[in-house]
Amino acid sequence: MIVRDDLVDALExxxxxxxxxxxxxxxVADYPVFAKQLRPMLEAGLLLPRSRFPADVVSAAATQGEAxxxxxxxxxxAAGTNWLAWGxxxxxxxxxxxxxxxxLISNQQQSAAPPPVLTNTPTLTLAPTASATLSPTATYSPxxxxxxxxxxxxxxxxxxxVLPASETPLPSRPGLTIIExxxxxxxxxxxxxxDREITLAEDDPLLPAIQxxxxxxxxxxxxxxxxxxxxxxxxxxxxxxxxxQFWRSDNCNxxxxxxxxxxxxxxxxxxxxxxxxxxxxxxxxxxxxxxxxxxxx
Amino acid sequence: xxxxxxxxxxxxxxxxxxxxxxxxxxxxxxYHRYYDPIYQFCRLRVGDPxxxxxxxxxxxxxxxxxxxxxxxxxTSLRGWIFRxxxxxxxxxxxxxxxxxxxxxxxxxxSDIETDPEVQALQSIQxxxxxxxxxxxxxxxxxxxxxxxxxxxxxxxxxEIMGKQVNAIKALQFRAVNTLRQILRDMDVEEPTS
Numbered sequence: 153m154i155v156r157d158d159l160v161d162a163l164e165x166x167x168x169x170x171x172x173x174x175x176x177x178x179x180v181a182d183y184p185v186f187a188k189q190l191r192p193m194l195e196a197g198l199l200l201p202r203s204r205f206p207a208d209v210v211s212a213a214a215t216q217g218e219a220x221x222x223x224x225x226x227x228x229x230a231a232g233t234n235w236l237a238w239g240x241x242x243x244x245x246x247x248x249x250x251x252x253x254x255x256l257i258s259n260q261q262q263s264a265a266p267p268p269v270l271t272n273t274p275t276l277t278l279a280p281t282a283s284a285t286l287s288p289t290a291t292y293s294p295x296x297x298x299x300x301x302x303x304x305x306x307x308x309x310x311x312x313x314v315l316p317a318s319e320t321p322l323p324s325r326p327g328l329t330i331i332e333x334x335x336x337x338x339x340x341x342x343x344x345x346x347d348r349e350i351t352l353a354e355d356d357p358l359l360p361a362i363q364x365x366x367x368x369x370x371x372x373x374x375x376x377x378x379x380x381x382x383x384x385x386x387x388x389x390x391x392x393x394x395x396x397q398f399w400r401s402d403n404c405n406x407x408x409x410x411x412x413x414x415x416x417x418x419x420x421x422x423x424x425x426x427x428x429x430x431x432x433x434x435x436x437x438x439x440x441x442x443x444x445x446x447x448x449x
Numbered sequence: 450x451x452x453x454x455x456x457x458x459x460x461x462x463x464x465x466x467x468x469x470x471x472x473x474x475x476x477x478x479x480y481h482r483y484y485d486p487i488y489q490f491c492r493l494r495v496g497d498p499x500x501x502x503x504x505x506x507x508x509x510x511x512x513x514x515x516x517x518x519x520x521x522x523x524t525s526l527r528g529w530i531f532r533x534x535x536x537x538x539x540x541x542x543x544x545x546x547x548x549x550x551x552x553x554x555x556x557x558x559s560d561i562e563t564d565p566e567v568q569a570l571q572s573i574q575x576x577x578x579x580x581x582x583x584x585x586x587x588x589x590x591x592x593x594x595x596x597x598x599x600x601x602x603x604x605x606x607x608e609i610m611g612k613q614v615n616a617i618k619a620l621q622f623r624a625v626n627t628l629r630q631i632l633r634d635m636d637v638e639e640p641t642s
């Protein structure tokens with residue numbers, strides 16, 4: 153059978169229009185050429201909607217099935233809500249644990265950073281005055297400088313430190329306390345800063361040089377009942393120690409002895425119009441009269 | 450003649466949006482709206498009333514789970530539900546299952562007619578329709594059910610049956626034309642007048 157496409161299309165359009173409520177008569181009238189073919193086909197098709205299963209049977213079936221549908225909704229979406237809640241809870245817990253681990257690692261890295269505490273190995277100095285030599289002296293810059301001029305005495309068990317001025321105070325480590333302030337009392341090897349008594353080693357070479365009102369920075373170990381100094385730094389004055397002798401830079405009337413001249417740049421700059429040429433190691437004046445940026449007053 | 454009231458699309462979308470959030474009343478509303486056409490569709494295909502009831506419920510259970518997985522349709526809910534029903538029928542009864550005669554025998558004329566003569570005439574016509582439809586190929590039966598009985602669009606019918614629109618259009622033509630020829634042959638063999 154050869155079927156024209158426009159007949160097929162006409163049938164399709166007619167079915168749509170009938171489904172929308174138009175009558176067979178009306179829709180066929182628009183296709184007079186195909187009317188004799190369309191009418192019996194449409195009437196045949198329309199026999200179907202006349203035949204239905206009884207509504208009461210269908211309604212009863214729907215009512216019976218409704219309970220199952222409601223139960224399925226509850227099970228499906230209630231379970232989904234629980235999973236969502238669990239998922240969110242796990243997400244928050246995971247985020248919290250991650251944060252905790254991150255903080256822990258960060259703290260460990262900070263703690264692991266080597267503290268700028270001097271060891272028995274002479275530290276390097278950038279200044280030509282780096283008599284970071286084996287000369288048995290220990291020097292305390294009045295303030296932290298960028299050119300540590302610290303040397304050591306081999307006999308010292310604990311060595312002072314000099315911090316660069318730009319550095320912030322050392323972060324506290326477990327069991328370590330940093331105290332900085334004026335010395336309000338000296339009693340033997342015990343000094344008092346802010347009403348805290350700090351015990352220095354009895355043989356600490358700096359002990360004789362410390363005076364009342366000196367600004368001292370002390371890194372100390374906490375004991376159960378006392379605070380014992382590990383390292384001492386005088387902030388407001390340069391002190392050079394040689395054996396049993398020491399020299400302080402805060403008095404213009406007391407020039408540095410020969411063994412302290414290499415550390416007395418600040419004193420020369422402040423107290424003399426011109427520094428003797430031989431005061432510089434190697435006899436040269438490098439122009440670095442005062443490498444530190446402290447206030448030697 | 451019964452006139453099916455097609456679901457309002459706007460209402461469908463609103464209800465569907467609520468149903469997607471797990472709104473039980475919205476889902477139950479969709480269930481009641483589509484239960485009748487889906488049950489009729491299943492019942493015609495499988496014959497057994499209880500099996501049709503189970504299949505229809507299973508269609509809506511799958512719909513609910515699809516809503517949860519967000520794989521449910523956002524538009525053309527009617528086409529989606531019919532497609533699920535059809536797939537379920539195929540899973541249980543095979544693709545080539547013909548409409549069971551005993552099922553067709555349970556069809557009832559929906560027209561409320563008080564005139565006994567008209568009632569008798571309708572009864573004869575329904576009987577003819579039953580016999581004629583049962584003689585069609587399964588795909589032809591299906592396209593007629595979807596287009597005339599369920600009043601689905603050509604596009605929806607194509608989606609449900611998994612065919613191109615032009616193929617459905619041609620299938621529909623062959624089905625209607627074959628049905629007409631069968632009815633004409635019946636008239637020749639058993640004149641009703």
